[in-house]
Amino acid sequence: MKVLRFALIAVFVALPVLGQDEEGPAQASGAGVDMTGKGYTAAYVMEVSTGRVLHAENEHMPLPTASMAKMMTLLIAMEEIREGRLKPEEFVTVSPRASRMGGSQVYLRAGSRWPIHNMIIAVKVQSANDASTVLAEKIAGSNENFAVLMNERAKELGLTHSTFYDPHGLPNSQNPKQINTMCPHDLAILGRELMKDPFMRKLSVVAEQPFKNNTLERIYNPNHLVNPRRANYMADATGIKTGYTAAAGFCVTASAKRHDMEVIAVVTGAKTAGGPNGSFANASRLMNEALVNYRIVTSAKKGTVVGEAQVTGGQAESVSAIVSADASALMRRGEEKNVKLTFNGIPVAAPVKKGQNVGTVIVQSGNETIAKIPAVAAADVPKQQWWRALWPF
Secondary structure (H helix, E strand, O other): OHHHOOOOOOOOOOOOOOOOOOOOOOEOOOOOOOOOOOOOOEEEEEEOOOOOEEEEEOOOOOEEOHHHHHHHHHHHHHHHHHOOOOOOOOEEEOOHHHHOOOOOOOOOOOOOEEEHHHHHHHHHHHOOHHHHHHHHHHHHOOHHHHHHHHHHHHHHOOOOOOEOOOOOOOOOOOOOOOOOEEOHHHHHHHHHHHOOOHHHHHHOOOOEEEOOOOOOOEEEOOOHHHOOOOOOOOOOEEEEEEEEEOOOEEEEEEEEEEOOEEEEEEEEEEOEOOOOOOHHHHHHHHHHHHHHHEEEEEEEOOOOEEEEEEEEOEOOOEEEEEEOOOEEEEEEOOOHHHEEEEEEEOOEEOOEOOOOEEEEEEEEEOOEEEEEEEEEEOOOEOEOOHHHHOOOO
């Protein structure tokens, strides 16, 4: 894909004050509601590979998304590219409506033409509202039609507390009740899905890069966690998306990876972005706590023999059972010694094919089952020849 080939230039320098999301000043009086007593409305932490919840406060409360809604816009755009319905190198013409979008933008002129991949970069790095509208209009004809796609995709992902009206997350001055909302749990699931895309993962850690038009020379990522020049920089951070409106407060869907463990943290409704009680500091604290206190424990590697499965009517009475994938589990540090692995086999009738399911490997910590992995046959077992039953010598 051509869009994945062009060079990304990430020169880390001091960024301007946060103001390039929809988004506004670095502090906004009255933004966000402290419902936790910790300076924010809600928070959620999830380990990526297992989906295990490590922290939750008001995690199912629908709240304004601000620019974090653009994760769904980007997800749909990248899926359109993978399906061949959208080409990253094709040009799209900026509509008058897109050119008039406020807040964070890349100042696209009506009638100007841009490659789709430039619009994707503008949305992911700069959180550009005008580029979001360009993508929505290209894919669905209008912001309103695109919102239908967003809601359909949300249902497919199992996001039960999410409602979309537009691709960008700006307040709707004509109809204030039509505002994108998602709960922290849904934001984490959406962020995990978006980060499966290699290009999105690459863009998520770009602090700034060139983007030339008549107004701009460079675009900047409002996520302080990925910028070494910011006070809230986190070396392990991998993404994902920030947001701010007066109704939403300062929000972030963040991710960080240490060794083989990655977590996603959502913090919504903070009164500031920076500082010790800001959205970034809280997200960093929550992710660091998760990465320090938990680890991925592998009890058996893929292909390890874990037992014997009984075979009826075969040339052998049993077949070795092996783990079909790494028998890994997320454990709180210090509990690794309590892990035990059990093979529960199921009787199988010959012929048995190599790789056929022959039972389950259960990983337990104490009395808690923390993982179940299919076990498969390590070899073929042909069916016993019929005459052997009459002449078993």
